Amino acid sequence: MNRLIVALWFALVLLAGPALAERLEYQGHEQVGETLRIDTRRGPLVLSFRTEAVVEAFYDFEDSGEHPSRTLDPNAQAVTADLVVEDERLVFSTDQLRVKIDKSPLRLSYWRGDELLISEEGGAFLERTLRGFRFRLADDDEKLLGGGQRVLGMDRRGHRLRLENRPDYGYGTESDQMYFSIPGVLSSRNWMLVFDNAARGHADMGSTEPDILQFEAEGGRLAYLVSAGDDFEHTLEHYTTASGRPPMPPRWALGNYASRFGYRSEQEARDVVQKHIDKGFPLDAIVIDLYWFGPDIKGHMGNLAWDHEAWPDPEGMMADFAEQGVKAILVTEPFILTTSDRWQEAVDEQVLALNMAGDPKTFDFYFGNTGLLDFFKPETGDWFWAILKDLMDQGVAGWWGDLGEPEVHPPSTKHVAGMANEVHNAYGHHWAESIHERHVRDFPQRRPFIMMRAGSTGSQRYGMIPWTGDVDRSWDGFKPQVELALQMGLFGFGYIHSDLGGFAGDEEFDAELYTRWMQYGVFQPVYRAHAQDQIAPEPVFHDERTQRIVRDYIRLRYRLMGYNYTLAWQHSTTGLPLMRPLFYSDPGNPDYFNETNTYLWGDAFLVAPVIEPGVDSWPIRLPEGVWFDFFDGSRNDGGQVLEVPVTLDTLPVMVRAGSFVPKVDVVQSSDDYSSRNLELHYWHDRSVDRAEGEMIEDDGHARTSIEEGLFERLTFDAASVEDDLTLTLEREGSYPGMPETRELTVVVHNPPEVDEIRIDGARVAVEGSGVATDDGQAWLDDAGRLHVRTDWKHPGLLLELKP
Template structure:
């Protein structure tokens, strides 16, 4: 018996040995790619841009799924240098060095090494993936929604989209995982695989980054750039740029779990108007299609008992400037009125016997719509199309991880474990592409809890899930938003005020969350209904402070909308990490106590109770208190006062921030009366700013002539501040022919000797100087042509 085991054991080990260390066999250049034949199968290297390259391994006998992440890109010229021991494939900006024996690839930007495969591809039965070397001092961001700290190195993390209800100060697995990292060595690495897996960021082996999955595509993407913003821009050029949302999406939302009737929804809108709190959207959760939480999911039609005239309600809301968003889920319960229809149409995922797969979860006994099946996608979209035609303005896709997804569920292109992490992505795609086909003039709104790399191109507006209504829950939000924003998901946001739990109303927590929300991409209070998320149901003091926050949100609409345009053009998120300020300082990567809101603002959320002062390290430069005007020198620790009315927000010296007066709804938005704020400082001799404008709703306006771009520039001399204005772009409905500009100069030490517009002095009635606030206001009419405002200080005695 021992002899027999000794004879069989080596044979068993050979069968079980993983496939790695393949050798080069041959190569060819064709179809704008480098094709390499290896001893283990095929490898294709394709430049997706001058600083982005895809490596797609296709080992023999391994099923390959399509890429969900990458889009078609134009060919990129590249050269191939063939040597005895290696191939060097070079775009001129990025270089792949393919070592022949054993086959292994390293990547360089110019002559600077970025990263290198360790063993490269491995695959063994139900496990496949890649291994890369890590440098000793390398920091790694990414892997999607987690609450771990900014540098994720040293963690082994599941890649499986899964809810974490009521999370607070820590979470290793959440709704939206991303198989991607951004390195302090200035590269982004995306594993192009939708299957259940793990990413090991130096946890098991300190010097190895390992991606592994149970199935799926064996490919990855390397993106480089000379700065982090440039890396993001190169990344979204390959995975898809986020479309520009409608202006109303930047307004205030009324949302809860949930409004139970048409009468209740109408009353909520009435109360916002009665209390003079701006409102642009109302979100209807589960009860729009049924009176109970359980038993109705999948009906996807109005409960006419609770909502007797939804068409009239939608019309009335729209006439009042309020857009309606409906929740939908991909589950069809067997008790739903659509169950038989879904079965007969063949739109449900299957079990191993070929029948509709059913299973139990919180909401009932259910099936799951197979969004990977074209017939199912068409069936699902037909329902959306009908409701959109009624007047629904936006769509909320909930539970789309999917929340429950048995491994023996079969989809049109593979099993649940093969496609799980792409489910939300394909769901967003069918809604977005349906909107583009049937409602081409509209900008789609697609809010979803889960997706995949590239989902941003379908207008996905993700949120951070069912956060605990606590200070820990609030404290997690900046990290979550910054991490997702680095990978194209700039519209990531939280349920303002917190969603889950809470025994009593905490006014301080609620208001601090709303004050933070002014400077996050979407302003949407949302919570379980036992504590109202809407300010209109709270006491007078709470309403007053909430109103102040919401009005500030609306005053800043020109600035916010310009950030949205910038995000659509370049992928640069509105919320930006502090390490963008000084990329040479790796210590900044770890910070998430504050963040940049665009180019102008530096925001420090208050995430603990009863705080009167924040002690923070400011980035280099000069910063001004946005609310109080105090000047701070950066590059050192500063104590920032915390007011009841606002969290600490600073503005960069040299920043231009356009503002308007608050409006009740973005339907009333106009920029013909524009405040242009500028923070002057002698240490900032020159500065520039921009403001983007269009009609706020037409799709593709920023890619046509139907928009304008206002340019501002400042030059600060010894005695004179010169501000230049110019306009470029075309025409759009509502574009002002003339704007009444009020130039507000902050940090101005004394009343000016004179102020001139294009060489002509402004009248005293158009000037105002506030010595206490050190603020100068100069008003004038601007017709769009190039203009120069010159402000002269009094001559020194």
């Protein structure tokens, strides 16, 4: 019935407008530089390739209004494409992607070689209250991922999704609309389409009409991008080349956070930090929620200044935290309450969104009567940043932007960029942009930290670190977290993460749920427990068993800091997310497009969090190949669903045969991070004759380290011929403070039978193999792993293991 209603409604809109149902016709064309302009009676269609595998189609109709692209990186340039003119069509193409432009009626179709990817069903439509595109899907079996944060399963085909960033407090195993919507799809046939429009609207993924993909918006830009690389990784890489890569976060952002709603005083915050240190929990940051600017939840939002009764010496506190290696992150919101200390200042400075009379728009919501900052206005960004910069000069290290959907956004709210419905989904995007660009200007060598709940396509280039919102503190809240993270990562938001342990509700601590969620956190991009404080989110306040297990996993997180930092570098340089779907490993397996529990953490790890209580085994889906259990070392053939025995201390984590994983020493804070003492683990198997890996090292905080080449790349290569194994290690590049020599221990899992070891040609004896040793450079441990220790100096090292 709902589908029928939607179809009838759309038909009525077709009849209501003078030109919606009328097909466009080609009137002429002109190629100017890298762009192709096609004239129609309603205005030009402009095509431009943003990379060889990404093309933008922009219908610049005369009556569509001025709407800038928010998806495209303004610094990205169009690339050259070839044009072939035929009687009935034009073909605009690169070596990787072709656009066929039929002249009558005007219609675009997209091809990779001879493969039709997708085609416009009727081009653009534009009416007074509705605009968008209709596309005809080429394959009935095609799966469509995308749409952003939803709990619907990975394949969203058959759904009609509301495109509107909106909170879903306490969500669990079902949610069709959440904090961060994405107007885009990724096809199981390896093409991506992104509607470059931030207005409220809908994405109809074959719900109303099974073979039609339709994007609708209440205003905004009439444009979209198509990306189609050689494989899924390259499709995302090309898309993020066009829309912008996420900058490198500071290294400390990959550490452990103390966070809750919320610390009510300076003394409480100091006590929490000290408790982590006393109990041996590594800690890198403390997140201070809204009590920093007022004693109550309601009535103070917008003060944006310390409440000195509760926080008498915030500068001294943050200086002490810095000595302990802990960074302070403050929450801010885009709402200025009429009861706040800054209300009149905001009115006088004209930084608020307006009502239809031209006065500051006010409305009621949970926290009080409020106005909303207009971040589409540069003067608003300047006013807000002046406050933030002063706080950063006091010692604040990062920013948490909450409620940025915006949580309440009445349609009658007027921004300089348009009415609320036209720009709603771009609000968080412009908020992040305003902070990022001023941060870069005033702190050019310092990496920004900007955690925000909502944005739009392209927001990743402003360093946005999103999270999955106010999830229910329950098993139902835990279950969808992998799905949510994978969906966001497919569109460049690789730092998506959950409030570990759950945020909303519950009055009784569930130790098993909490432990399982915190274990999963080791293999999600940001390790931050956060919750309403009737139950402490920090592990230091729980029972000894919970503390022991969680402490061990947090220490593992720090042991893997070099590996995780390399994933962050890959995300910044290629767009690859840290959490990766199984179909990246085997795109030919249709089951992998539906998988919502097992995922890849980088290339090496396969993880399946335990999301049910009281189990003694848990399934993990193994792609083809050979996989080793990370905890017990057992070897497993891929291409199966493996039931793994688990205790509360363990979860299914596998390592792909042929993987290199660096480990470093555990430190209390990443300020003390060092790879001078480096363990390099290699999982050997005779089925793998060649393997490679890498590790990226820099100073962990310089913003321009990638652009200036101030980093070191450690590369690892393995070659196996029968029982001979050769590992070649190379170092290239440099940065200030780089270790000249590393004390290196190579750990070979499942090693071949070894009678002879050579390091750079010099023979080394093996302890425990029946061969005498004088220097203890090599030994076998009780689990049968081979350890080889040496000093690794620039530029390289050759390790040979021979039978």
